[in-house]
Amino acid sequence: MRMSKLFFHSLREAPAEAELVSHQLMLRAGLIRQVTSGIFEYLPLGMRVKHKIERLLREEMDRVDGQEMVMPVALPAELWRKSGRWYAVGDDLMRMKDRTGRDMCLAMTHEEVMADLVARSVNSYRHLPIVMYQIQTKFRDEPRPRGGMLRVREFTMKDAYSFHVDQADLDDYYPRMYEAYFRVFRRAGLDVVAIESDMGIMGGTMAHEFMAMSDIGEDTIVQCRGCTYRANRQVASFRKDPPPAAEPLPMEEVHTPGTDTIAALADMLDTDTAQTAKALFLVALLSEQDQNREQFVFCVVRGDMELNETKLTNAINAVHLRPATEAEIRVVGAEPGFGSPVGVDRGQVMVVVDDLVCESPNLVAGANRPDWHYRNVNCGRDYGADLVTDIVNADNGHACPVCGGELYLQRGVEVGNTFKLGTKYSESLGAYYQDEKGDSHPIVMASYGIGVGRLIACIIENFNDEDGIQWPLSVAPYQVHLVCLAPAGQTEVWDKAEALYGELSEAGLEVLYDDRQERAGVKFNDADLVGIPLQIAVGRRGLAQGKVELKLRRSSERHMLDADNVCGELNPHLQAEQAWLDDLLALPVPD
RNA sequence: CGGGGAGUAGCGCAGCCCGGUUAGCGCACAGCGUUUGGGACGCUGGGGUCGGAGGUUCAAAUCCUCUCUCCCCGACCA
Numbered sequence: 001m002r003m004s005k006l007f008f009h010s011l012r013e014a015p016a017e018a019e020l021v022s023h024q025l026m027l028r029a030g031l032i033r034q035v036t037s038g039i040f041e042y043l044p045l046g047m048r049v050k051h052k053i054e055r056l057l058r059e060e061m062d063r064v065d066g067q068e069m070v071m072p073v074a075l076p077a078e079l080w081r082k083s084g085r086w087y088a089v090g091d092d093l094m095r096m097k098d099r100t101g102r103d104m105c106l107a108m109t110h111e112e113v114m115a116d117l118v119a120r121s122v123n124s125y126r127h128l129p130i131v132m133y134q135i136q137t138k139f140r141d142e143p144r145p146r147g148g149m150l151r152v153r154e155f156t157m158k159d160a161y162s163f164h165v166d167q168a169d170l171d172d173y174y175p176r177m178y179e180a181y182f183r184v185f186r187r188a189g190l191d192v193v194a195i196e197s198d199m200g201i202m203g204g205t206m207a208h209e210f211m212a213m214s215d216i217g218e219d220t221i222v223q224c225r226g227c228t229y230r231a232n233r234q235v236a237s238f239r240k241d242p243p244p245a246a247e248p249l250p251m252e253e254v255h256t257p258g259t260d261t262i263a264a265l266a267d268m269l270d271t272d273t274a275q276t277a278k279a280l281f282l283v284a285l286l287s288e289q290d291q292n293r294e295q296f297v298f299c300v301v302r303g304d305m306e307l308n309e310t311k312l313t314n315a316i317n318a319v320h321l322r323p324a325t326e327a328e329i330r331v332v333g334a335e336p337g338f339g340s341p342v343g344v345d346r347g348q349v350m351v352v353v354d355d356l357v358c359e360s361p362n363l364v365a366g367a368n369r370p371d372w373h374y375r376n377v378n379c380g381r382d383y384g385a386d387l388v389t390d391i392v393n394a395d396n397g398h399a400c401p402v403c404g405g406e407l408y409l410q411r412g413v414e415v416g417n418t419f420k421l422g423t424k425y426s427e428s429l430g431a432y433y434q435d436e437k438g439d440s441h442p443i444v445m446a447s448y449g450i451g452v453g454r455l456i457a458c459i460i461e462n463f464n465d466e467d468g469i470q471w472p473l474s475v476a477p478y479q480v481h482l483v484c485l486a487p488a489g490q491t492e493v494w495d496k497a498e499a500l501y502g503e504l505s506e507a508g509l510e511v512l513y514d515d516r517q518e519r520a521g522v523k524f525n526d527a528d529l530v531g532i533p534l535q536i537a538v539g540r541r542g543l544a545q546g547k548v549e550l551k552l553r554r555s556s557e558r559h560m561l562d563a564d565n566v567c568g569e570l571n572p573h574l575q576a577e578q579a580w581l582d583d584l585l586a587l588p589v590p591d
Numbered sequence: 592c593g594g595g596g597a598g599u600a601g602c603g604c605a606g607c608c609c610g611g612u613u614a615g616c617g618c619a620c621a622g623c624g625u626u627u628g629g630g631a632c633g634c635u636g637g638g639g640u641c642g643g644a645g646g647u648u649c650a651a652a653u654c655c656u657c658u659c660u661c662c663c664c665g666a667c668c669a
Binding site: 009013028089091140142146199219320449486522540 | 664
């Protein structure tokens with residue numbers, strides 16, 4: 001490609017709205033442009049990168065028996081009503097009506113349509129298993145898009161779906177897809193970790209998230225220093241070490257003016273926050289099975305712990321949680337800031353207590369009247385619970401649930417996920433098959449997603465320096481950036497550059513040829529910004545020695561190549577660029 | 592939805608507090624000339640509903656009201 005013809009306008013300064021390096025570089029290098037919040041255009045260079053990633057995805061999906069197809073973006077509400085997600089999903093689902101007034105939506109994922117397709121076409125065990133995938137546009141009306149391509153509303157996703165006769169067959173297949181995911185990310189230059197995760201609104205029995213570890217990530221990953229345990233903080237458990245058992249002491253009231261925080265309370269009573277119980281008031285929207293009613297939830301966690309809303313949501317089978325208002329809190333007989341499970345109206349509230357609280361004797365808890373607390377409150381004796389379970393966050397320094405080692409927190413970007421869905425969608429959309437005996441069973445289903453734009457952003461976050469992007473060869477928009485340094489009059493240099501452009505292209509290389517009438521500095525800077533791995537500079541100075549200059553973008557190494565054998569001498573460097581990706585790919589796939 | 596910040600030329604910004612000719616600067620863009628291996632220089636030029644709508648005033652980018660958009664933190668996140 002000749003740069004003189006390329007739709008390309010580099011920016012010397014990044015637009016003010018871009019904070020993340022990846023976002024700034026994508027804009028400055030002319031890969032993308034934002035149209036409105038969370039909605040982007042891919043410009044020609046960005047499109048090349050996108051195609052490279054899509055090619056990787058196709059190759060790896062095909063390797064695990066995936067068959068490519070494509071589903072529509074605009075879908076009838078009917079399918080989403082059948083699965084229940086028309087109601088379960090909130091405003092993230094972009095809803096609209098067609099001209100006849102029929103409810104429609106833009107697909108945010110395709111479990112329903114896929115299950116519907118299979119329901120209509122597959123009816124025998126002989127047809128299973130099936131794996132299908134697509135690389136297609138998703139729309140999710142995010143409340144807050146952020147970080148450039150990190151969280152957007154419209155995006156390209158590779159989503160794959162597999163269908164099996166039973167759980168065992170899925171369990172058998174799943175590791176193949178899991179490995180394919182590692183291969184995709186590693187071939188793109190990214191090392192990732194796979195972690196246990198929450199199922200969220202997908203439903204199902206088990207899920208993994210593939211995380212690119214990075215401080216810009218929106219997810220928190222809990223990892224063990226001693227073993228391989230890792231999980232999303234939303235679901236991470238930890239070993240809770242209860243304090244020594246003690247004889248329950250008589251409960252007594254204590255005057256604690258102004259102590260409406262745990263820290264102030266522990267301070268005044270000269271005790272540890274671990275000796276206190278914290279009350280939290282939430283209102284849960286319960287699931288459809290529970291008639292979508294609102295339920296006041298009274299949570300008790302130890303003062304040194306944080307409530308984990310995902311765990312709580314799952315524990316009580318809620319659709320949504322919100323903080324209770326002061327008025328709601330008073331109605332059930334509690335006092336904001338001095339709330340206590342002792343004496344609340346059990347008829348109106350659901351009391352959920354973290355299991356550690358029940359094993360911690362003689363805690364300080366609120367007295368449900370301003371400026372007063374109780375000492376020596378004991379779960380079971382002084383108040384009852386509707387549910388006792390783990391509802392708190394794992395934190396730095398907690399003990400690993402597997403080996404007891406020290407846990408630590410790190411941020412990560414979710415670049416992919418896999419869900420064992422079970423039969424939720426098969427049953428609701430009628431995807432059943434007949435076995436050898438003629439008995440009917442719901443098809444066991446799984447889905448697997450990778451966000452293309454987010455992956456590109458992660459790659460750039462990982463591979464950049466102060467001058468620009470440093471693409472891994474596998475996903476670079478072009479392999480070679482040929483730069484002609486000559487001013488207009490130097491025909492012998494131009495002739496050589498033109499000849500080289502032909503030769504390199506002829507040799508099957510993807511060449512971006514800077515034939516613009518620009519000064520050398522501009523071309524060098526644009527080349528560094530765009531970040532193609534191999535830069536070849538053709539100029540009078542080198543040609544006088546019969547040489548052209550090769551610069552490796554990642555290492556900044558320079559080599560003089562024989563101008564008459566550029567292809568030959570370039571080859572080892574190309575192979576070296578590929579080699580480190582191969583090394584990454586060769587690493588064992590973690591469990 | 593809560594908190595914070597910002598909208599002035601394609602990009603980066605100044606001007607606003609304290610209202611007053613044709614709204615400025617750098618980069619980018621066009622023409623001419625000189626330059627030509629790490630973001631050149633000179634001259635000339637084009638490009639603006641000052642986010643929008645109301646209002647105050649002799650006069651509004653500037654003051655007031657409403658509103659839209661974008662960014663950041665939080666909530667949310669299939």
